[in-house]
Amino acid sequence: MKILTVVGARPQFIKAAAVSNIIRKEFDEVLIHTGQHYDENMSKVFFDELNIPKPDYNLGVGSGNHGKQTGTMLIELEEIYLKEKPDMVLVYGDTNSTLAGALAASKLLIPVAHVEAGLRSFDMNMPEEQNRILTDHISKILFPPTKTAVENLNNEGIKDNVHNVGDVMFDAVINFKKLSTEKSNIINILNLEDKEYILTTIHRAENTNDINRLKNIIEALNESDRKIVLPLHPRTKKYVEDYGLKFGDNIKLIEPVGYLDMISLEMHSQKIVTDSGGVQKEAFFMKKPCITMRDETEWVETVENGWNVVVGTDKSKILKSIVDFVPDKPQEDIFGNGKAGEKILNILRQRI
Template sequence: MKKVFLVAGARPNLMKVAPIFRAARDLEGVECQMVYTGQHYDRQMSQVFFEDLDIPKPKFNMGKSTGTHAEQTGAIMIAFEKMCMEEKPDLVVVVGDVNSTLACSVTARKLHIPVAHVEAGLRSGDMDMPEEINRMVTDSISNLFFTTEDHGRENLLREGKDADTIFHVGNVMIDNLFHNVDRLGPEVVADYQSRELKEKIGRYGFMTMHRPSNVDNREVLEGIVEALNKIAEDLPLLFPIHPRTEKMMAHFGVSFSENVHTFPPLSFRESLFLWKDAQVVITDSGGLQEETTALGVPCVTVRKNTERPVTIEKGTNVLAGISGENILRETENALKKTGNPAPKIDGWDGHASERIWKVLLDFLS
């Protein structure tokens, strides 16, 4: 029996790990265990959250959520090393680009445990982003690389990776998306706090914003909020507000108009319930760029760069930068695309996890 660790460091990671875990349920000869490092402390990590993703609570939960980047990374490495030495996994699978992705891949390799990286090869070119450093370090030491788009493969080959170790499998985020779209029945959404508001306002936009580069600078944040308030004059906005954003808005004395409706952080499925029917999504997230592309929802990304260029090339996503003027202009343009069919992208079909396991089983054998 081969033992595989699936490592998740934050809530978005769990959404990537969930379909891989679900795909392993019926496999023979593999014991698949989830490891949650607790990189982002979240009081909403209840049983309901895991039921939402159709997975059990992780067998291992480190709870390493506090401190600087170095303190957090070091704490995860120490705890994960002890776990690996006790449990002796045959393979470690890491996803995405958070601190635990880097910490657990480095730790595993130093213990001579092979590492597979899901979402390998993504590059923004922005070395000021901690995530970019995490991606590059993880890819520099991994054994297997699973890519979501052609750019990932091109980047890895350019960096000297062996072509035989790179596998274009598609996008596990889209696996999770399609799995949950099918589960949004009337009985599920009946208790959602946002349901009545959604029905009442009819036409709306959806937004998320949390990146330090957008919310930690007063001038930048004021410009973004001013643009969003202007957009909301004609199109109400629904915003499950991130704790960091809420904290910095209060600190700077910045506020939304009454047409921007804020909520506490929502579950994955309740957020999906809202944004899937939005006229436009405005975000600085990475995952939403992909998910909106898969459902054909116009997306305006409030960033200067993206590590997911296929979302731009397919025409569902646009980079607006961080100036209010650009956000207004690009949102107006994006609204003209509402209702267009979703583009077809190779491997974004809901079966990426199955393709990942085919490769992993061959590797383990």
């Protein structure tokens, strides 16, 4: 049995870290890195520190418009599929790499397994929403992480081979939290104190590509009286410079960090302000209040559970939440038991 896994972006590297080493105990795996995230700090460092198997192929696609990026991946992936002849293609999440990996396989009648299936923001303007819906509808095995994700699939008529395994990112946090404590020195390097800062990430195109949205976010952060630590995504940095925006003295800008450093920054933060889907979940796993700078979220469970508030890019809402937002109830067990990778292996074994 040969499984071909396609990854291309930071969250997918983390998910692969929780799954690849497990499925390789029984199956042959060919790992393809599309190169969607190609920056050293956004890519290679994750493979190194998380002990992810070295990619068998690196397409080096890089950035670009959605059509060009996805189309280039399709061409390259099809050639590899024809050469490797996998029995199944495994994809993660909702990026262009996800869609390209699934679509190239489906055209060649290779079964697709989708990890993190069933997520919905119900905003079709989001490229990620388009990617996840299309991928779900051409996948043969679906691994939703929550009950809500299962319900979303059922509502769209997808009911066969749907397995709620829990969230593989929860596996990763459990597995690497201790390693982060042992190996990460980021808190000392940045001279930070526990719970004295707000950790912030900004990277989503709907925010970075819109000058008004990005300006509102930066002005809100600048006007807050809290210390902000912001690992600056390459795309965000480019648009900040293009728009002539400035960060305040209360904001500590740092380069993008690896996963172990990010876990450490999350663990020691007071709150987390983000537009990232993955960081919303990591905030929940770390029991940190999360302020989401988007108009909606696919992780509705974190909002319903009271640990995440969606504020869009309204400056007053961002500022008020930074000061006032505090979860008012205990967390519920909504993301599984940290054994999603093992459950995926068992289901693949039964399928074969």
